[in-house]
Amino acid sequence: MERHFDQELADLKENLLRMAGFTEQSVAQALKALVQRDDALAKKVDADDATLDKLEIEIDDRCIKLxxxxxxxATDLRFITMAMRLSGELERIGDQAxxxxxxxxxLNREPLLKPLVDIPRMAEHAQGMIHDSLDAFVYAKPNLAREVIKRDEKVDLLNRQLHRELTSFMIEDPHTITRCLNLMSVAHNLERIADHATNIAEDIVYLYEGRDIRHQNE
Amino acid sequence: MERHFDQELADLKENLLRMAGFTEQSVAQALKALVQRDDALAKKVDADDATLDKLEIEIDDRCIKLxxxxxxxATDLRFITMAMRLSGELERIGDQAxxxxxxxxxLNREPLLKPLVDIPRMAEHAQGMIHDSLDAFVYAKPNLAREVIKRDEKVDLLNRQLHRELTSFMIEDPHTITRCLNLMSVAHNLERIADHATNIAEDIVYLYEGRDIRHQNE
Incomplete structure (x- = not known):
């Protein structure tokens, strides 16, 4: 019986990591669709989201059965409740993608406003936060998770800078308004992806240290 | 022992409803601060958010202990896992407030753009959705919860209409840009509040019918 339960927990972890890999891929493809102006890839991200929705429901169902x-x-209980939170965060990251x-x-319907520099930079930060929070999970490194949490501020800052810059663009030339609004929206989505990565990192600290550190940095 | 556990579950429900009441109040006060241009009330909403953060952590901690x-x-397990999801949704509604x-x-730093009509209307819908999803919880009415889920579309529609209208305003008169951006942001926050109310309603259907109906309407 004990051995069987260990196997069930290992399966759960594997499903979570599969979902995480899928989520990371959606974010990467959404950004590629943006940077390379690739409508077909954008449509693929939209279609793939159903898989993430399905994985979330499957993982939660598995958790409740366990x-x-x-x-x-103790630790197993923490792992299972954390898994339910994690699946929700991953699904929400997928929605942002x-x-x-x-x-x-x-954006592809209009000419390029200017070469995209800040958004790929923000994206790199946000993607790094997802990646490292998942590494903290896989390799049981709560300190890495704590370090991810600190990086959220940088993404917030980049988002605010970009918001100001794009507002100036709009005021100078109203022809850019719809494009600037779409770019603002992308920056906002990246900022929220970083928030979800922060939530994941907080869950990982909880998993390995048993301490709930949410809302301490607000 | 049985009797004591029943009491613990009743306490948990009471804590959730207390948190829900507090959340509804924050949303109402944020809108009042907007409509009546009341900076002091806006600051109060910001300060009060720490209470919601604390309630979320307390409720989750109580759930894990139970x-x-x-x-x-069976039903008790569903109730406890639903309570953990509900506290998260309420906390996120508070963040939107x-x-x-x-x-x-x-917005209070600049003259009024035009009388606020659409935003209070959107707010009324979103607040009604929170209220009814909580009633569905209190009075064990999954059908009311299903009806709340259908109403989300209306709020999405109002948000898109307002987005288009505000974009036209900005193009016609760039002096309105910062005000329009702030109003767009408020509309987006209301749209997300309606999404969270939808999530709560889905959790209530799960609680009373044992069926996970998430992502079916996307």
Missing amino acids: LALRQPT VNIAHRAEE | LALRQPT VNIAHRAEE
């Missing part, structure tokens, strides 16, 4: 049948305590893909399709 | 000590099954309060403070 809670009911195995009645876990879909939003970016939609904005990319709208 | 899972560990009581090892519930804080965003609205911040936008109100920025």
Whole structure:
């Protein structure tokens, strides 16, 4: 019985990592669709989202069954409740990727406003935060997770800078308004992806240290 | 022992409803701060958010303790896992109220763009959705929850209409740009509040019918 439960937990972890890999791919493809002005790829991100939705429901269902049948305590219980939160965060990151893909399709209907520099930079930060929070999970490194949390501020700052810059653009030349609004929206989506990565990192600290550190940096 | 556990579940429900009441109040005050141009009230919404953060952590901690000590099954297990999701949704609604309060403070620095009509209308819909999803919880009415889910579309539509209207305003008169951006942001926050109310309604259907209906309407 013990051995079987260990295997179920290992399967759960594997499913989470599969979902995480899929999420990272959606974000990467949404950004590629934006930068390379690729409508077909944008549509793929939109279509793929159903897989993430399905994975979320499957993982949560598995977690509730484990809670009911195995009645876990201590670390196993923390792992299972954390898994339910993590699946939700990953699904929400996927939704942000879909939003970016939609904005990319709208931006592709007009000429390029200017070479994209700040958005790929923001994206690199946000993607790094997702990646490292997942590494903190896989390699049981709560300190890496704590370090991810600190990086959220940088993405917020980049978002505010970009918001100001794009506002100036709009005021100078009203022809750029719809493009600037779409770019603002992408920056906002990236800022929220970084927020979700921060939530994941907080969950990882909770998993490995048993401490709930949410809302301490607000 | 059984009796004591029933009391613990009743306490948990009471805490959730207390948190829900507080959340509804924050949303109402943020909108009042916007409509009545009341900076002091906007600051109060911002300050009060710490209470919601604290309630979320307390409720989740209580849930995990109940899972560990009581090892519930069936309906009780569903109730406890739903409670953890609900506290998260309420906390996120509170964050949206804080965003609205911040936008109100920025809007108060400039003259009124035009009388606010559409935003209070959107707000009424979003607040009604929170209220009814909580009623569905209190009075065990999954059908009311299903009806709330259908109303989300209306709020999305109002948000898109307002986005288009405000974009036209900006193009016609660039002096209105910063005000229009703040109003767009408020509309977006209301749209997200309606999304969270939809999530709550889905959780309530799950609680009372045992069916996970998330992502079916996307």
